[in-house]
Amino acid sequence: MKTIYVIQHLAFEDLGSLEDVFYQLNFRIRYFEAGIDDLTPAMQHDGLTIILGGPIGVYEEEDYPFLKQETELLKQRLIDNKPTIGICLGAQLIAKALGAKVYAGHQKEIGWSTLQLQSLQDNLLEALNNIPVLHWHGDTFDLPTNAKLLASSDLYPHQAFSVGDAVLALQFHLEVSEAHFERWLIGHTSELRQGHFSIPQLRSDNKRYTPQLEEAAHIILMKYLTKLNLI
Template identity: 60%
Template sequence: MHHSHQIIYAIKHVAFEDLGSLEDIFYAHGYRVRYFDAGVDSLETALNYEGLTVILGGPIGVNDSASYPFLKHELALLKLRLIHNKPTLGICLGAQLMAKALGADVYAGQHKEIGWGPLEVIGHNNILSPLADIPVLHWHGDTFDLPTRAKLLASSKYYPHQAFQIGQSLALQFHLEIDTYYIEQWLIGHHHELFHHKINIDQVREESEKYGDLLKAAAKQVITQYLQQIHYQSL
């Protein structure tokens, strides 16, 4: 399978929130991956890229740009990227940044959502249909309004906007990418938040072991289909 763009760029906001299980899927399709560290690296190369750029999660919020000025730059570049319909996959913070760049409001949800839980996949011909009957990993406190012209793909109990698609881009508020072999790094890295919200760490750990492989298999289906969609659109 030959692609015009053999590299996938991924923007990380915190070291352990990487591409996870998606990295192997990209390799299997003949792509290489190059990471950029937000706040350290210039993000221009990644956000001006014609091929697929993935924007990953992190514990900061979209509206924290007073404390984290690089977010303003990231948002400005992302806004141009989406105007030009360059393929972009946003996960968690990445999805919130996409919503914000598309002019939608991002704000605190009524309830912190951390742990494994179901998704309601909306409608037919939905790229997320492999996720219809399995729990996914949620790890966020913010939510967003649905951007204009975006197609809503999924909801959860407390968060009506869990995923959307617009042009060649896909935004996922939940964690599709988690490789549960590394869940301990998440539990260590988010220690403060977990204790503050009295999250049962053992439960997250046990459910990660229980559902990790199911989510990985579904993620493979979703991402393979997404790669086909953007490949056909860019031919």
């Protein structure tokens, strides 16, 4: 049985709807907690490693020293071109590991909106055409050298990029699960209230948009895994 290694920065930000897809494909899933567990086995894993989101910034290494090791291990993983998906903070870590600047954005992007997909012959994210996705970030990044831009939003030009077939970085949350979204609303309540975001509206939009997003996420993940001969 193949294993997916997952690096987690926040307990309730897990694989979400993607977890069911992996189980259906007979993968095992092993989680690592950043800042607590040794991330070396996850970063040196020859199969797929997924780096999830979290509320800290990649540049906050003085307060969160584990980020230095995480970035260094990730640099070597990307050099070795091992299958890697980064979501939100995970995407920012990939950008930094590839030498791009990561920094605070001009405003927080929290809520659902559609992406502007790049007109590419084979855009991995084409299943998201006209489907709102969940954004939940305040930081952004420059596009790394040799990266292929896949998608933008109205607020931020760099929402997704790939490097070859193996590396996929997503600023938005492809993995969000309709059933577990209430965890986000509880866990991020301070951020939501400080930014004057409507919790009832976010809850309503979750019920409205997430079923379509889950279907599209399944298609995208299957396409990614097939390209890399992981299934």
